[in-house]
Structures are given as C-alpha cells and as structure tokens.
Amino acid sequence: MSTITLRAAAAEASVSAPPPAAARRKPPKGKRLKYALTIAVFLLPSLIPLVMFVLGPMVSAAWTSLHSWNLIGPMQWIGLDNYIFLLTDPATHQAFLHTVYYIVGYLPLVYVGGLALALALNTALKGRAFLRGVYFLPVITSWVVVALVWRWLLNPSTGVVNSVLAWFGIEGPGWWADPAWAMPSIILASAWKDLGFVMVLLLAGLQAINPDLYEAAELDGAGWWRRLFSITLPMLSPSTFFVIVLSLINGFQVFDQVYVMTGGGPNNASQVVVQQVYDLTFRYGQAGMASALSWLLFFVILIVTLIQFYGQRRWVNYD
Amino acid sequence: MTSTALKNSTLRRTALYVVLIAGALIMVFPFVWTVVTSITPGATLTTTPKIIPDDPSLAPYFELFDRVPFARVIMNSLLIAGVSTILQVVTSAMAAYVFARLPFPGRGAIFVVYLATMMIPFQVLIVPLFAEMKTLGLINTYWGAILPTIASAFGVFLLRQAMSTVPYDLDQAATLDGAGHFRIFFQIMLPLIRPALATLTVFAFLNTWNSFLWPLIILRDPLMQTLPVALSSLQGQFSTQWDVLMAGSVISIIPMFALYVFAQRYIVQGVAGTGLK
Numbered sequence: 001m002s003t004i005t006l007r008a009a010a011a012e013a014s015v016s017a018p019p020p021a022a023a024r025r026k027p028p029k030g031k032r033l034k035y036a037l038t039i040a041v042f043l044l045p046s047l048i049p050l051v052m053f054v055l056g057p058m059v060s061a062a063w064t065s066l067h068s069w070n071l072i073g074p075m076q077w078i079g080l081d082n083y084i085f086l087l088t089d090p091a092t093h094q095a096f097l098h099t100v101y102y103i104v105g106y107l108p109l110v111y112v113g114g115l116a117l118a119l120a121l122n123t124a125l126k127g128r129a130f131l132r133g134v135y136f137l138p139v140i141t142s143w144v145v146v147a148l149v150w151r152w153l154l155n156p157s158t159g160v161v162n163s164v165l166a167w168f169g170i171e172g173p174g175w176w177a178d179p180a181w182a183m184p185s186i187i188l189a190s191a192w193k194d195l196g197f198v199m200v201l202l203l204a205g206l207q208a209i210n211p212d213l214y215e216a217a218e219l220d221g222a223g224w225w226r227r228l229f230s231i232t233l234p235m236l237s238p239s240t241f242f243v244i245v246l247s248l249i250n251g252f253q254v255f256d257q258v259y260v261m262t263g264g265g266p267n268n269a270s271q272v273v274v275q276q277v278y279d280l281t282f283r284y285g286q287a288g289m290a291s292a293l294s295w296l297l298f299f300v301i302l303i304v305t306l307i308q309f310y311g312q313r314r315w316v317n318y319d
Numbered sequence: 320m321t322s323t324a325l326k327n328s329t330l331r332r333t334a335l336y337v338v339l340i341a342g343a344l345i346m347v348f349p350f351v352w353t354v355v356t357s358i359t360p361g362a363t364l365t366t367t368p369k370i371i372p373d374d375p376s377l378a379p380y381f382e383l384f385d386r387v388p389f390a391r392v393i394m395n396s397l398l399i400a401g402v403s404t405i406l407q408v409v410t411s412a413m414a415a416y417v418f419a420r421l422p423f424p425g426r427g428a429i430f431v432v433y434l435a436t437m438m439i440p441f442q443v444l445i446v447p448l449f450a451e452m453k454t455l456g457l458i459n460t461y462w463g464a465i466l467p468t469i470a471s472a473f474g475v476f477l478l479r480q481a482m483s484t485v486p487y488d489l490d491q492a493a494t495l496d497g498a499g500h501f502r503i504f505f506q507i508m509l510p511l512i513r514p515a516l517a518t519l520t521v522f523a524f525l526n527t528w529n530s531f532l533w534p535l536i537i538l539r540d541p542l543m544q545t546l547p548v549a550l551s552s553l554q555g556q557f558s559t560q561w562d563v564l565m566a567g568s569v570i571s572i573i574p575m576f577a578l579y580v581f582a583q584r585y586i587v588q589g590v591a592g593t594g595l596k
Contacts (some may be wrong), residue, residue, distance in 0.1 A: 038500050039421050047412035050470035054436050057447035064447065067555045071446070085409070120339055125332075133583055134343045137350060140575040144547040145568040148554065152561075160352075184572035192346075198585060253440045256531060260551070287446050294443035301438045317454040 023267040065291035071281070075288070082292035092270070092293065095276040096300070098183065102272060103251035105187040106194075111243060113191065114198030119232070121199070122206045132203075137197035143193075147260035151176060179269035182262050188271055190257055198243055205239030206232070237316045245308055252301050273297050350572070357565040366430035380570075386563075387549060390543055393570065396546040399461055399534070400527040403468045408516060408522040411474030416504050418475065419482035420490065430479075433472040441532070451538060463537045464545070468527055474519050481515035482508055517585035521578060528575055546571040 065082055067075040086092045117174045121132050138146065150197060153160050154175035162172030213231050222230065233240075255274040265281065266273035269277075275292065280290035359372040383389050418430050428524055448467055449458075457463035485508060491502050508518070532544045543551070550567050 035421075036423075039417055039423055042413040042421065042500075042504075043417045043429075046410035046470050046475060049410070049466060050433070050436065052474075053448065053467040054444065054470055055432070055452075057444040057451065058436075058439055060447035060450075061443050082453075117342070120335055123335075125335070125510070131339055131343055132347050133580070136579065137346060137576075138582075140525055140532070141350075142550075143571055144529075144531055144550050145353070146349075148550075148564065148568065149353060152352075153349060196346075219473050225590070238437060242499045247440055251443075255440075255442065259532075274440050274442050278439070281442075281446055291443065291446070294440055297440055298438060298443065302435075305438065 004306060033152070043106055061291040062295060064288055065295050067288045068286075069288040070285040071287045072285075082289050083296065086289065086293055086296060091271075092296075095271050095273045098270060099254065099272045100253055101183055102187060102190075103248060105184065106190055106251060107244065107247050109187065109191040109249065110194050110198045111193050111240070114202055114243070117195065117199040117201035118206055119228075122203060132196075132199070135199055139191040139196045143256040146189060146193050146232055147257060150185070150192075154188075156184050166207070176262050177266060181269050182266060182270040186257055186261055189261065190254070193257075201235065201243055202239050205236045209235045231259050234317050241308070241316045245305060248304055248308070249301055252297060252304070293299070326582070341553075349420040353565050353568050353572075356562055357569045359561065359562055366508060379560075382560075383563050383566045387553065389549070389570075391542055392544055392546055392549045394526060395461075395538075395543060396571075398432070399464050399545060402461070403465045403527040404520060404523040406465070407470045407471045407474050408519055410469055411471050411519065412478050412509065412516065413504075414475045415478035415482055416508060418479040419485075420503075433475055434474045445532070445536060451477075457537075459538060459543055461538050462500055465535050467533060468530070471519075471523065474523065478512060478515055478521055481512040485511050498587070514585040517582045521582045521586065524578055526574060
C-alpha cells in the first residue's frame with residue numbers, strides 16, 4: 001500500500017497552483033541564493049536518503065542484472081543474457097501468469113466488497129464509526145499474524161472453514177495444501193485483509209460527491225440502482241481509478257502473504273514473480289538473474305500503469 | 320411518508336444491519352480466536368478451539384516472556400517504528416512544502432522520480448542495500464533497519480496534495496507580515512494539514528511496525544529482532560505451542576490498534592485531502 005501516488009501525474013496537470021505574483025519578478029542575487037538555500041534545507045533531508053537507499057541500489061541492481069553473480073565471488077559480465085534467458089524461460093512465464101491470476105481474483109473481490117461497505121457505512125447508521133473500525137482492523141495487522149491465523153482457518157482437516165462447510169454437507173477443498181486451491185486461499189486472505197483499506201479510499205470519494213445531485217435525482221424519481229449507476233459510480237470514477245492503479249501496482253508486487261502462507265507452493269502452484277526474485281537470490285544465489293527479473297517486473301508495472309493513465313480519459317470523470 | 324414506505328425503510332435498515340454485523344463478525348472472528356487461544360494454556364493446532372475457554376489464564380504470556388527476550392523485542396520494534404515514523408513524517412512534510420510552494424527548474428522531474436520509486440518492488444533493492452549497509456557497518460544496528468525507510472514517496476505525495484489545497488492568500492498575508500518560509504511552514508501549513516499528517520503517521524507506523532523482510536535480513540542477532548521477525552521464528556520453535564504463538568500475536572497488534580483508535584477520525588479526511596476525490 002505504499003503507493004498512493006500515480007494519481008499525481010494526473011493531478012499535476014490540474015492542481016498546479018499559480019505562483020504568487022511577487023515570485024515572478026526576478027529577485028536580486030542575494031535573495032536568490034537564500035531561496036536556493038531554503039529549498040536545499042527543505043528538500044535534502046528527504047532527497048539524500050532517497051538517493052542513497054532507493055535510487056542508488058536500484059541503479060546498482062540494473063548493473064548487477066548484466067552480470068552473472070552468486071553473491072560471494074566476483075561478478076562476471078554477460079550483457080543481456082539474463083534477460084534473454086528469463087524471457088524464454090517457462091518458469092518466468094508461469095510466475096507472471098500466477099501473478100496475473102492473483103490480480104484477476106483479488107481486484108474484483110476487494111473493489112465490489114469495498115464499494116458495498118463504503119456505500120453502507122456512508123449512510124447515517126448508529127455505530128457507523130465502530131463498524132468502520134472493525135472492518136479496518138485487518139489492515140493494521142501484520143501479514144505474519146494474518147497468515148498464521150488464515151493457515152489455521154483454512155486448515156484442510158481441522159480448520160474452521162471446512163468444519164462449517166461440513167455442517168452443510170460440503171466437503172471443503174485442501175486450500176493451501178492443494179495446488180489448485182493455493183492461489184484462491186491467498187486471494188481470499190488478501191481480500192479479507194485489504195477490504196477495509198479499499199473501503200476507506202472509496203468512502204473518501206463518496207464524501208466528496210455533491211449531495212444536491214442525489215436530491216435532484218430523487219425528485220426526478222430515480223431509484224437506488226439508478227442513482228448508483230448514474231451518479232455514484234461516474235462521480236466515484238477518480239477513486240475507482242486510483243484503487244485499480246494501486247491494486248495493480250501492489251498486486252504485481254505481491255509477496256508477504258505468499259511467502260508466509262505457501263512459500264510459492266505446493267508444487268510451485270502459487271509461485272509469483274517477487275517470490276521468484278527472492279528464491280533466485282537467497283535459495284539459488286543467482287543475484288544477477290534476480291536483478292534482471294526485478295527490472296522486468298518494474299517495466300511491466302510501468303507499462304501497465306502508463307496504459308491506465310492513457311485509458312483513463314475514456315472513463316474517469318474529473319469534474 | 321406512508322406507513323408501508325416507513326415499514327419498508329425500517330425493514331431495509333434492519334437487513335443492512337444484519338449484513339453489516341455478519342460481515343463484522345467475519346472480520347473480528349480471527350482476532351477473537353487469537354485472543355482466546357492466547358489465554359488457553361496448552362492449545363495446539365489440533366485442539367478444537369472453544370470460544371469460552373475452560374480454564375483461561377495468562378500463563379502463555381508468562382511463558383513467552385520466559386523463553387524469549389520478548390520485552391527487548393517489543394522495545395526494538397517500538398524504537399525502530401517510532402524513530403522511523405518521526406523521520407518519515409518530518410522529512411516528507413519538508414519535501415512536500417518544496418513541491419507545493421517553492422518552484423525551481425527541474426522540480427517537476429524530481430517529483431516524477433519520487434513517484435516512480437513507488438513502482439519498484441522492494442525485493443529489487445535488497446541485495447545492493449545489504450551490500451551498502453555492510454560497507455557502512457550498519458548490519459545488526461537500529462540505523463540499518465531505519466535508514467532505508469526514511470525517504471517516503473508516499474508521504475511526500477500525500478502531504479503535497481494536502482498542501483496544494485491550502486489557499487495561497489494565507490501565505491501571502493503571512494509574507495506581508497514579514498514571515499519567512501520556515502514560519503509559514505510551521506505556523507500555517509502544518510496546522511492546516513493535520514488530517515493528512517495523522518494519516519501519514521498511522522500508515523508510516525503501520526508499515527514499519529509490520530515490516531518483515533528487511534528487518535529479517537538486516538537484524539541477525541535475536542536481541543535485535545523486531546516483533547514480526549520474532550513471531551515468525553517463534554513459529555519455528557513453538558510450532559506445537561499455539562497458545563504462546565498467539566500471545567505474541569496479540570501483543571504485536573495492541574500498539575497498532577491503540578494508534579488507529581486514536582487517529583481514526585482523521586483517516587477518511589486525510590485520504591480525501593489527497594485530491595483523490
């Protein structure tokens with residue numbers, strides 16, 4: 001969720017505030033120096049760590065990706081071989097497919113669930129704040145704890161979920177222990193954990209909709225569903241766009257829950273891209289290959305995000 | 320309103336409550352179970368849990384503190400998450416002020432770089448970052464865990480959006496009164512963007528408190544471990560002692576929960592302030 005951002009590129013165009021008139025005249029030299037110093041004092045405490053601990057390592061990873069390196073011995077230059085190998089390797093294709101599978105399962109669940117919750121908890125209900133808090137509870141909990149609990153809930157033989165299903169005469173699946181159900185288990189736990197976060201994002205969007213619109217629609221005799229599709233969803237489209245961009249960026253980087261719930265198994269059934277990066281580095285000692293795979297992932301995320309920004313004009317309503 | 324319409328809306332309301340409360344129970348159930356297991360000594364994976372334990376006791380908590388330096392682990396987590404949160408909020412607010420109020424050539428490009436860093440999977444950085452920390456001699460130190468978390472593109476973006484909504488008239492009035500940028504920043508900006516600051520504080524603390532992978536790699540000494548790392552290694556040691564494991568889980572949730580309750584009323588407002596609509 002560290003990614004509330006991309007909306008900024010869009011905001012950049014619309015929000016850019018005019019500089020005050022006084023700043024437009026060219027100030028004398030001493031003043032300019034003072035201005036530059038002010039900028040440095042405000043910006044550097046954040047920019048220096050960004051360069052040292054994010055951008056620097058990133059460039060360094062790009063350099064590593066052009067080498068064969070086992071983390072201990074010397075690096076050996078091999079040009080683009082890592083990339084060529086990865087692009088033709090079935091394991092890479094599989095990891096990307098699993099990641100897309102995760103996103104396709106997860107996104108509709110959290111969006112529809114989060115929207116329903118936001119709509120319900122935006123009405124004047126008693127105990128609304130309390131209910132919002134309850135739905136937000138999983139968001140603030142660490143994946144280590146959530147995974148422990150969900151592994152237990154979804155335990156094929158003793159878990160609560162299968163016990164409940166058994167009451168109804170349904171024989172529950174093997175969940176995380178079964179290759180066919182490993183990814184659905186991860187999706188379920190992730191949706192459960194993130195529902196409250198999506199709810200908050202959409203609530204903020206709902207609260208910005210002008211209530212007059214609803215009044216006018218009600219006078220015209222529009223019913224609940226009509227109002228949902230003609231007012232709420234179009235007016236909410238910036239928030240929806242944001243949720244989708246964010247979920248895709250985070251979805252491509254899905255790792256913690258996979259690492260703690262299945263470790264990519266059973267039988268590689270839930271092996272996602274970042275888990276593959278992790279395994280390449282720490283299990284197989286192929287740091288060069290791992291760096292190349294992370295850069296490939298970065299490019300994929302970048303392209304997917306750019307496509308969304310390009311496509312938003314068709315459906316996102318900014319007025 | 321006719322009586323059937325009234326009846327209808329009461330019915331709908333009741334149905335809504337039933338659904339919402341059922342959903343809330345699904346949300347809360349795992350937590351209730353965690354707490355219950357943590358006060359049921361001798362609970363294992365295979366025992367059927369009871370919602371009301373036969374013989375509740377705090378013994379699992381005592382055992383936890385007995386067998387693991389858990390007080391130290393909690394202190395580590397509080398220290399790392401606390402310092403990291405303060406530094407993130409302070410540096411992000413200062414940088415956000417530049418992007419909202421202090422134009423200079425190249426500023427837009429730097430902002431785009433900030434945003435682009437959010438698309439980098441953290442796992443990419445692990446190997447080079449570890450090598451860098453080794454050179455700096457920061458392996459197994461608090462600073463080693465804290466430094467990579469300071470620059471927060473998310474924070475800069477969130478606070479910049481909030482500052483962009485503050486009217487320029489306020490700065491101008493202050494400038495006429497002879498206030499410099501530092502006074503405008505401290506006395507006008509910061510008080511006006513409090514909801515966004517609260518939101519960032521919660522999310523920054525949340526992320527560092529729950530952070531798993533980086534502390535796992537950089538803090539090798541058991542005495543330096545943070546809560547999630549200690550919990551996951553407990554899982555290895557106490558795989559049969561589910562009660563002790565859950566006692567640790569409960570302890571790890573409490574500070575986050577307290578912070579959230581405290582800041583809850585700001586959060587929706589803070590997110591709304593990003594210009595996200």
